[in-house]
Every structure is written in structure tokens, then in C-alpha cells.
Amino acid sequence: MAESEVLHAEHRLEYPYARSTGPIIGAFLTALREGRFVGATGSEGKVIVPPTEYDPLTGDDVGELVEVGPGGVIDSWAWVSHPLRKHPLQVPFAWALVRLDGADTAMLHAVAAPGPEALATGARVTAKFCPEAERVGSMADLESFVLEGGAA
Amino acid sequence: MADGTTDQGPVTMLATPISLDFEFTPGVAQSKFLRGLERGEFLGQRCGTCGQVYVPSRGTCPTDGVATTEDVVLGNSGTVTTYCVVNVPFAGQAIEIPYICAQILLDGANLSFMGLLQEIPTDQIRMGMRVEAVWVDEAELIPSLASVKYFRPNGEPDADYDTYKEYL
Ligand SMILES: [Zn+2]
Numbered sequence: 001m002a003e004s005e006v007l008h009a010e011h012r013l014e015y016p017y018a019r020s021t022g023p024i025i026g027a028f029l030t031a032l033r034e035g036r037f038v039g040a041t042g043s044e045g046k047v048i049v050p051p052t053e054y055d056p057l058t059g060d061d062v063g064e065l066v067e068v069g070p071g072g073v074i075d076s077w078a079w080v081s082h083p084l085r086k087h088p089l090q091v092p093f094a095w096a097l098v099r100l101d102g103a104d105t106a107m108l109h110a111v112a113a114p115g116p117e118a119l120a121t122g123a124r125v126t127a128k129f130c131p132e133a134e135r136v137g138s139m140a141d142l143e144s145f146v147l148e149g150g151a152a
Numbered sequence: 153m154a155d156g157t158t159d160q161g162p163v164t165m166l167a168t169p170i171s172l173d174f175e176f177t178p179g180v181a182q183s184k185f186l187r188g189l190e191r192g193e194f195l196g197q198r199c200g201t202c203g204q205v206y207v208p209s210r211g212t213c214p215t216d217g218v219a220t221t222e223d224v225v226l227g228n229s230g231t232v233t234t235y236c237v238v239n240v241p242f243a244g245q246a247i248e249i250p251y252i253c254a255q256i257l258l259d260g261a262n263l264s265f266m267g268l269l270q271e272i273p274t275d276q277i278r279m280g281m282r283v284e285a286v287w288v289d290e291a292e293l294i295p296s297l298a299s300v301k302y303f304r305p306n307g308e309p310d311a312d313y314d315t316y317k318e319y320l
Contacts, residue, residue: 005180005183005187006177006178006179006180006183007177007178007182007183007186007187007295008175008176008177008178009175009176009177010173010174010175010176011173011174011175011176012171012172012173012174013171013172013174014169014170014171014172015169015170015171016167016169016243016244017167017168017169017170018165018166018167018168019165019166019168020164020165020166021163021164021165021166026162026163026164027162027163029163029166030162030163033160033163137163137166138166138167
């Protein structure tokens with residue numbers, strides 16, 4: 001049999017999981033759908049973003065949810081030259097740990113920028129949300145962060 | 153999708169599908185089997201050492217470890233060796249329940265494979281029942297088992313237990 005006669009095909013194996021969010025992460029996702037961020041108040045008044053259900057140091061329930069962002073600071077970052085199909089942006093971008101204004105922890109998300117030379121630890125960024133009609137209550141409602149001052 | 157209303161209620165569930173994308177190749181032997189389906193026939197392969205006929209063939213005999221090189225066109229009919237009536241709904245189910253999954257030993261083969269059985273009430277299925285493949289229209293034949301719509305009783309008397317007892 002000629003090699004060209006050997007078949008091949010695309011095959012996708014997929015599991016359609018759904019998970020319940022619980023009240024804290026649910027509140028975070030609800031806020032994302034509304035185009036804003038909330039964090040949870042933990043021990044010593046520290047604000048955890050994205051919020052956890054329990055304080056990571058004491059294990060106690062977290063306190064009230066507080067509004068943070070939409071601006072923040074890049075704590076660290078890595079440039080992605082070749083985005084994969086499931087990445088939030090389909091052009092080169094940076095994964096970054098962004099500490100939102102009012103938060104004491106950093107959260108991971110994409111930063112859109114023209115190139116790695118435009119980025120630096122400590123750079124100011126702000127959130128760019130998807131259009132309101134497209135938001136569903138997921139991390140993807142946040143399209144990316146962009147450099148403050150509009151470099152991206 | 154957001155429905156545009158101002159009060160959608162709090163988010164309580166999150167869809168988190170996971171998926172893996174494969175580039176699948178069935179290899180030389182199974183490509184032959186699949187090309188056979190495209191022609192509307194079941195193609196197996198016989199081992200030159202032990203004489204067993206495998207369908208679909210993997211290209212080797214698992215008993216003798218030799219390549220299976222002789223192609224064998226099998227019958228369109230076969231015998232139900234065993235079966236399962238599916239009553240349980242599940243996500244992604246394509247067939248209306250209840251339905252029957254049967255292991256079918258095609259005439260001339262020494263290996264059964266799984267097929268959907270239709271045109272018979274689920275309480276009348278039995279081991280040894282003689283069945284035949286119903287194919288899609290000729291223009292719709294593709295190199296896939298989707299070319300076989302289902303199997304149905306072919307009206308012959310049940311097969312003797314001795315003819316399929318080795319295949320249970
Ligand atoms: Zn053999």
C-alpha cells in the first residue's frame with residue numbers, strides 16, 4: 001500500500017466539565033462579568049486577588065470582599081513569541097503576574113504589548129475587558145491587561 | 153453568553169471543558185479496513201501461520217507476531233456473540249435510548265467487533281442472533297465505521313452456540 005493511501009485525521013478528545021464556583025470565586029467571576037475586580041480580605045488585612053475561600057495563612061474564612069484595580073503593577077512577566085491556540089491572545093504577548101491596586105497578591109493574566117522591550121517589572125498596566133455582551137462570568141472576560149499610557 | 157439583561161444573578165457555575173487534539177493515523181492495515189468501508193465492505197486480514205482472520209486487522213497476528221498480509225473480504229452478515237442494552241442517558245449521547253450495543257462476529261472472521269443493533273425490540277435481542285450490516289447510501293460512504301448505519305436481524309435462524317462459543 002502506497003504511503004499516500006494511509007489515512008490520517010484530526011481527532012479531539014473532550015470532556016465538558018462544569019464546576020460550581022462557591023460564593024467567593026463566584027463573586028469574583030460575577031464582578032469580572034461586570035467589568036471590575038474584587039478581592040477577599042485575609043489575615044492582617046491583606047487583600048487576596050483572585051480571592052480564596054480560606055485565608056492561606058490561618059485557614060480562617062476570609063472577610064469581606066473589596067473592590068480592587070482596574071490598574072496594577074507587573075510583578076514579573078514572560079514573553080510568549082508563539083501563542084498557542086488556547087492562549088488568550090493570538091498575537092505575541094506576555095504572561096504576567098499583575099498586582100492590582102489595592103491588592104497584596106498578584107494574579108496571572110496576559111499583557112498585550114508591542115514587544116518584550118515595552119515591558120518591565122514595575123510597569124503600570126490596566127485591565128481591558130471583553131465587550132459587555134460577550135462576558136459570561138469567566139477569567140476570559142478579562143481580555144488582557146494593557147500598558148498604561150496606551151503603548152499597546 | 154450574557155443575555156443583555158441587567159440582572160443575570162451571581163455566577164455559580166463555570167464551564168471548564170478540557171480537550172486534547174490528536175493527529176490520528178490508523179496505519180497501513182487499518183487504513184485498508186477503512187478504505188474497505190468506503191467501498192461498502194468489511195475487509196479483514198488472515199494470519200499466514202495460524203489462519204485466524206482479524207477485523208479490523210492491526211497488521212500483525214497477536215498470537216504469532218507475524219505480519220498479516222492476506223486480505224480477506226468478509227460477509228455482510230454475522231452473529232451476535234454478546235450484547236448490552238443501553239438505558240442510561242449520558243452527555244453527548246447521539247442515539248435515542250434504549251438501544252443495543254452488540255459484539256458481532258462477521259462471517260469468515262475470528263474476531264468480533266462492536267456494532268449498533270436496530271430494527272428489533274430491546275427485549276428480543278439474544279446471543280446467536282444472525283444480523284446484517286445496513287450501510288449508508290453509496291454516495292455517503294466514507295472511510296469510517298460511520299458508513300455502517302447499524303446492524304439488524306437478517307431473518308436467518310439463530311447460530312449454533314458451538315459456532316461462536318470461542319468468541320465470548
Ligand atoms: Zn497467527
